[in-house]
Amino acid sequence: MSIFPRISLKPEVADYLKSVFLNKEVLAAVGHQEAECRFQKLLTCLSHPPSHTCVRASIHLAPLEEIRHKLAQELEKQMCSSSAGEVSAQIVPHPRIPDVLLLPVDGPRPVKRLGSEVVVGAQCGGAVLRGAHVFVPGIVACPKYMKAGDAVSVLSDSEGRCTRGATSFHGSRVFVGNGVAQMDRSAIFCTDEPVKGIGVRMVEPLYQSPSFDGVLPDMAFLQNLPSVVVGHVLGPRPGERILDMCAAPGGKTCHIAALMRDQGEVVALDRIRNKIDRIRQNAQMLHLRSIKVYCFDSTRAVSSDPSPRAEGPPFPPESFDRVLLDAPCSGLGQRPNMSCTWSLKEICSYQPLQRKLFQAAVRLLKKGGVLVYSTCTVTLSENEEQIAWALETFPCLTLQAQEPHIGAEGMLGAGLSPEQLRLLQRFSPELTWDRTGTAAPLPCGADGDTIGFFIAKFLKT
16 A cells, blocks of 8 residues: 655656656557556555565574574564564465565554654665664654653655754655654764664554564574575575675575585675675674675676686686676665665666676686576666676576566566566566555565566576
8 A cells, every 4th residue: 555655766767767667668568558557656666665574584504484483482572562562473484485484564554643753864764664663873853852761753854855963854754653762862963972772662663564683683584585586596506616796785695505505615795895794794693604705896806817826806717606696786676765866877877887797707607507697676777688788798698497486577678588588587566566455465465565676597508
């Protein structure tokens, strides 16, 4: 059900996306009215959270049913201590993905807005809609005399225009629920040191979803469903050497290692140093020892010297059995996202980088090896157009069927054949966006109502 405004985009970006979703191939296939309807549904669903929380279970450490039972116990404790806990947590195994547990999200709920208001950044507001409490860094404004223990409404600054430290804000904002302040205003803003911790504990969120802060950190890993699907599509096997080219924060890296039963080697690269520590922390938390992490620019990961050298990057050509290129992208499939302030130039800036990474990926992959390319965006230029370019540029690559394939097929508009489109997997929430307040039956609801995402699988011959 739609309760929020459509995602706010710059006019040039909205026009660009409309031209993508109403391209000639799509119009010829479904007609103008249906294409326009899908585009409007996309803009609406992007500002709302998915209908299910997806948890990747660490079945390399314990059986799924044991993790499910422990998680139910932990969430029951959480609900007993919360005034929002009138509904018990339903935890359902995904019927086709052996390490996924799904929790339906209850919302939107009838929550009455209070007079005292805390304004948070759009990213923080999105996290609240997916079950998080409000952490102090996310707070941008609160009442002048707010004290710990005060009941407050939490509103998201959807366009990022509120001045940090303000006492009130009357610009574009969206109500996301009620909570209890955990700190005085002075402790949040009147300090020289960065403040951490929970600033507002949510007790009446608009969308009820469990908080996973500190809940079974080694057993239950929060991850979007399409991101879990990527690891299974890659199909890692024990003993292989696998490269994750853009690995931070390490969720997919750790999943790959777990699917290999921690036997073999998973090399994780990322060019941003402070993100590298997060990958190591996740690997350590999940008791995975097969992961090797390096701070390195993956566009330069191919060595010009074909002879083996030190174990780190750059690597000789054909060094890996499988390569995951979860590419940097415009991120326009992320949900909930009420506002994107990027310019069209920024949105379109990723294609050249993705192609440089793709070239390195193909060179680093052994013959007979598998390459998986994925993004969390909805544009043609970063998805199907990249696949058309790759197939033309690298005759050694052929598209492969994906398992599991629970998303839709690829989108028309890049000149790919129907057979090629069927081999692609595009998670398109706008195709099933018809909420009426009742959750769709599992797994249909969870499989359709996801973030926007794209996956392609290649074999190198």
